[in-house]
Amino acid sequence: MTTLTLIFVMLLVGLLLGFIGAGGSGFIIAILTTGFGYPVHTAMGVALAAMLFTSLSGMISQQRQRNTETAAGLWVGLTGAVGSIFGSKAAFLIAPEQMTWFTASMLVLSSLLMWLRLTLVKQAKPLSVQRGSTGYILRAVGLGLAVGFLTGAFGIGCTPFIQLGLILLLGLDLRKAAGTSMLVILPIAAAGWLGYYQGGGFDALLLLKVLAGTMVGSYIGARFTKYAPARLLKTGVIVMPVVAACVLVL
Numbered sequence: 001m002t003t004l005t006l007i008f009v010m011l012l013v014g015l016l017l018g019f020i021g022a023g024g025s026g027f028i029i030a031i032l033t034t035g036f037g038y039p040v041h042t043a044m045g046v047a048l049a050a051m052l053f054t055s056l057s058g059m060i061s062q063q064r065q066r067n068t069e070t071a072a073g074l075w076v077g078l079t080g081a082v083g084s085i086f087g088s089k090a091a092f093l094i095a096p097e098q099m100t101w102f103t104a105s106m107l108v109l110s111s112l113l114m115w116l117r118l119t120l121v122k123q124a125k126p127l128s129v130q131r132g133s134t135g136y137i138l139r140a141v142g143l144g145l146a147v148g149f150l151t152g153a154f155g156i157g158c159t160p161f162i163q164l165g166l167i168l169l170l171g172l173d174l175r176k177a178a179g180t181s182m183l184v185i186l187p188i189a190a191a192g193w194l195g196y197y198q199g200g201g202f203d204a205l206l207l208l209k210v211l212a213g214t215m216v217g218s219y220i221g222a223r224f225t226k227y228a229p230a231r232l233l234k235t236g237v238i239v240m241p242v243v244a245a246c247v248l249v250l
Helices: 003-022 027-034 038-065 070-091 096-119 134-154 159-168 174-198 203-221 230-248
Strands: none
Touching: 003 027, 003 203, 003 230, 027 070, 027 096, 027 203, 027 230, 038 096, 038 134, 038 174, 038 203, 070 134, 070 159, 070 174, 070 203, 096 134, 096 159, 096 230, 134 159, 134 230, 159 174
16 A cells, blocks of 8 residues: 555656656655655655656757757766765765755755746846856866765755756856756766665665656646646746755654
8 A cells, every 4th residue: 555655646746746847856855755754865866766767858858859058968967977976975974864954955945046047047148158168168067066966965956056057157048058957967867876876775666666656647747737827837846845845854
């Protein structure tokens, strides 16, 4: 019954995430720890593994629509993978009760940055940068190491951090930043998952249960997105991390 309950709950989570277009790793961590009693490090490892699958499908879709700045994505993503490995190692040095609060704080910060991305950044003119210059590469490497470490350490996708960095540091426009973030997340999630797997913070059977619910739910939920007002979707994307943070610390 627990397995069926977990899959059903993840189906509902997937419906919501697919509807509003959110990644939801923080929400998955909150549900697994608070609702089903899984250790926080295990939940984080599973969330990163699930993120690997969702970001792969998202990257393929964005590549087909030519929304990806491949060079920037590779620079940030591959260096981010290095940061993610170190972040996942650092995560096991933090006690579970402290990790819960750290992750909740990161989710609240993520919500704030998503609000900035949706309201302020879209009004700014893209930064003029010289692609391939030393300064460009250094900014890409710095951004990758930072977001990779945060992702590995706290098990969340850091999509707002990535997109804001791509816009403010590498000069991508909003559409390109959104598309390129999928490419960036892929190696970061893979490296973070590997770190948690090596540290014993991963449960393959739990991952299958999570994917069984969220992938089906997300597919169904996404079909209804076009019927929702834009304001509702934007509000949902901003509020979801805060709700996840509240659930996580209950």
